[in-house]
Amino acid sequence: MNNQDESHEARYQEIERWLRDLVLRGAPGDALPSESDLAQRFGVSRMTARQAMQNLAQEGLISRRRGAGSYIAQRPLHRRESTLMSFTDDMRRRGVVASSQLLDARLRSATAGEIEALRLPEASRVVAISRIRLADGVPLAVEHVALPAECAGVLAEDLESGSLHEYLHRRGWTPALARSWIGARVATPAEVRMLDMTSRGALLVERRIIYDQDHRPFEHTETAYVAERYVIDATFAATGSGTLTAATPT
Amino acid sequence: MNNQDESHEARYQEIERWLRDLVLRGAPGDALPSESDLAQRFGVSRMTARQAMQNLAQEGLISRRRGAGSYIAQRPLHRRESTLMSFTDDMRRRGVVASSQLLDARLRSATAGEIEALRLPEASRVVAISRIRLADGVPLAVEHVALPAECAGVLAEDLESGSLHEYLHRRGWTPALARSWIGARVATPAEVRMLDMTSRGALLVERRIIYDQDHRPFEHTETAYVAERYVIDATFAATGSGTLTAATPT
DNA sequence: TATGTGAAGTTGTCTAGATATCTAATGTGG
DNA sequence: CCACATTAGATATCTAGACAACTTCACATA
Numbered sequence: 149m150n151n152q153d154e155s156h157e158a159r160y161q162e163i164e165r166w167l168r169d170l171v172l173r174g175a176p177g178d179a180l181p182s183e184s185d186l187a188q189r190f191g192v193s194r195m196t197a198r199q200a201m202q203n204l205a206q207e208g209l210i211s212r213r214r215g216a217g218s219y220i221a222q223r224p225l226h227r228r229e230s231t232l233m234s235f236t237d238d239m240r241r242r243g244v245v246a247s248s249q250l251l252d253a254r255l256r257s258a259t260a261g262e263i264e265a266l267r268l269p270e271a272s273r274v275v276a277i278s279r280i281r282l283a284d285g286v287p288l289a290v291e292h293v294a295l296p297a298e299c300a301g302v303l304a305e306d307l308e309s310g311s312l313h314e315y316l317h318r319r320g321w322t323p324a325l326a327r328s329w330i331g332a333r334v335a336t337p338a339e340v341r342m343l344d345m346t347s348r349g350a351l352l353v354e355r356r357i358i359y360d361q362d363h364r365p366f367e368h369t370e371t372a373y374v375a376e377r378y379v380i381d382a383t384f385a386a387t388g389s390g391t392l393t394a395a396t397p398t
Numbered sequence: 399m400n401n402q403d404e405s406h407e408a409r410y411q412e413i414e415r416w417l418r419d420l421v422l423r424g425a426p427g428d429a430l431p432s433e434s435d436l437a438q439r440f441g442v443s444r445m446t447a448r449q450a451m452q453n454l455a456q457e458g459l460i461s462r463r464r465g466a467g468s469y470i471a472q473r474p475l476h477r478r479e480s481t482l483m484s485f486t487d488d489m490r491r492r493g494v495v496a497s498s499q500l501l502d503a504r505l506r507s508a509t510a511g512e513i514e515a516l517r518l519p520e521a522s523r524v525v526a527i528s529r530i531r532l533a534d535g536v537p538l539a540v541e542h543v544a545l546p547a548e549c550a551g552v553l554a555e556d557l558e559s560g561s562l563h564e565y566l567h568r569r570g571w572t573p574a575l576a577r578s579w580i581g582a583r584v585a586t587p588a589e590v591r592m593l594d595m596t597s598r599g600a601l602l603v604e605r606r607i608i609y610d611q612d613h614r615p616f617e618h619t620e621t622a623y624v625a626e627r628y629v630i631d632a633t634f635a636a637t638g639s640g641t642l643t644a645a646t647p648t
Numbered sequence: 649t650a651t652g653t654g655a656a657g658t659t660g661t662c663t664a665g666a667t668a669t670c671t672a673a674t675g676t677g678g
Numbered sequence: 679c680c681a682c683a684t685t686a687g688a689t690a691t692c693t694a695g696a697c698a699a700c701t702t703c704a705c706a707t708a
Contacts, residue, residue, distance in 0.1 A: 215700030332582035332625035465670030
């Protein structure tokens with residue numbers, strides 16, 4: 149009836165923590181207690197124990213098979229590390245020195261796409277920054293960033309060697325979520341020249357919108373990577389729910 | 399959870415479908431029925447209605463705020479993030495009909511890349527399948543699949559309209575994890591012809607290795623999408639819901 | 649030996665409630 | 679007009695069950 153102790157933590161969260169520890173200590177494939185087991189052990193109803201397990205399955209930490217039981221996932225995914233990375237962080241992580249070559253940085257009218265992406269009023273102005281991105285001195289991509297006009301202060305910053313995201317973070321804009329679209333196109337002659345390409349090769353284009361904690365967009369970026377010099381690496385769990393029996397008819 | 403058994407759909411799935419339609423027709427920010435509303439409307443208990451909403455919230459389609467209600471998400475997100483999806487599922491989610499045109503299907507010697515990807519002994523043979531993938535009848539991509547020779551039985555299957563993954567699942571190969579590399583290149587003249595392109599445009603190339611529960615690779619696929627007709631969506635939480643990193647080819 | 653049957657155990661789905669906690673809107677007093 | 683208390687309504691958590699669907703394994707049978 150009561151049960152909402154002085155403790156601020158929900159019962160299922162307590163069970164979750166307990167299971168996390170079990171996963172950490174155990175080996176992939178090890179069997180976990182059943183829902184009924186957990187319910188009895190913690191003195192809760194099965195539905196409560198179930199919620200704990202489902203949350204972990206959601207995270208990919210455990211795998212559940214109807215009729216068979218719940219097991220430690222083969223490759224427990226630890227979702228702590230941020231996957232949203234700035235170019236500078238990206239390069240640093242790979243042991244490459246990132247630098248930039250500023251092409252343009254000014255306040256200008258927003259394009260229709262930027263207005264929609266950043267949810268700005270009609271005919272707004274944005275801070276537009278265009279840079280060539282280099283890795284160990286080799287041109288890797290051309291990047292076009294658009295920020296709300298409030299960020300105009302960034303124009304006074306060093307955009308060739310400094311990190312744009314570090315400045316934004318200092319100003320209170322912290323990335324919480326990003327949406328990306330990844331596509332490709334053939335380089336224009338101007339891009340071939342800027343990026344030191346040998347011919348009109350392919351560009352890997354990433355269009356990205358970054359949101360803050362309140363789900364407000366504050367950065368729109370289009371980065372066109374030289375495909376021969378850059379590959380995106382992605383690892384996907386089979387199912388978001390962690391249930392390995394999910395249907396994948398092809 | 400997701401069984402192909404269309405005869406019996408769970409109640410919460412029915413509610414989910416109904417809500418999906420609502421989201422599709424409504425505008426971002428629009429309020430959705432409350433859990434109690436739904437429960438009454440569909441004649442189910444509140445917990446069942448709740449499950450439907452939670453699933454959609456998980457997908458990022460709706461946003462729920464305790465005390466306030468549930469709303470259509472600002473940007474209904476399409477779930478490609480951190481989810482391994484078959485071509486057919488992918489297309490269905492995008493609302494188009496998927497089909498295939500078989501180019502080749504036979505047993506042949508594995509390439510060096512396939513031997514490494516599938517961890518095969520030297521000079522192994524693989525089942526190689528090449529198909530044109532169509533969306534609503536329009537060529538979208540050319541796909542080259544390589545499977546271990548044990549899967550030779552798949553050659554007897556209907557690869558134009560049948561389900562490769564369904565067959566593999568029956569044979570005990572269930573996808574648990576996938577690694578992808580996403581790059582780009584310019585189409586060859588042969589590809590321009592096969593894919594009904596107007597010129598030598600860009601292709602978005604995804605190379606993918608699928609692993610089973612025991613982390614053994616069992617499928618190597620290279621899919622080259624016509625960039626003008628296909629874009630990859632990705633959403634990343636800063637808390638980390640999927641891993642997407644980039645690498646420069648050496 | 650091979651096969652099939654059945655029981656036990658597990659997760660999936662669902663019920664019909666309950667209390668707790670939070671949000672947003674309303675109303676009231678200064 | 680503003681600040682604060684109230685309140686209706688929403689989600690969050692939880693209960694104590696139920697039956698269905700599925701997996702596994704022991705056991706009996708051909």
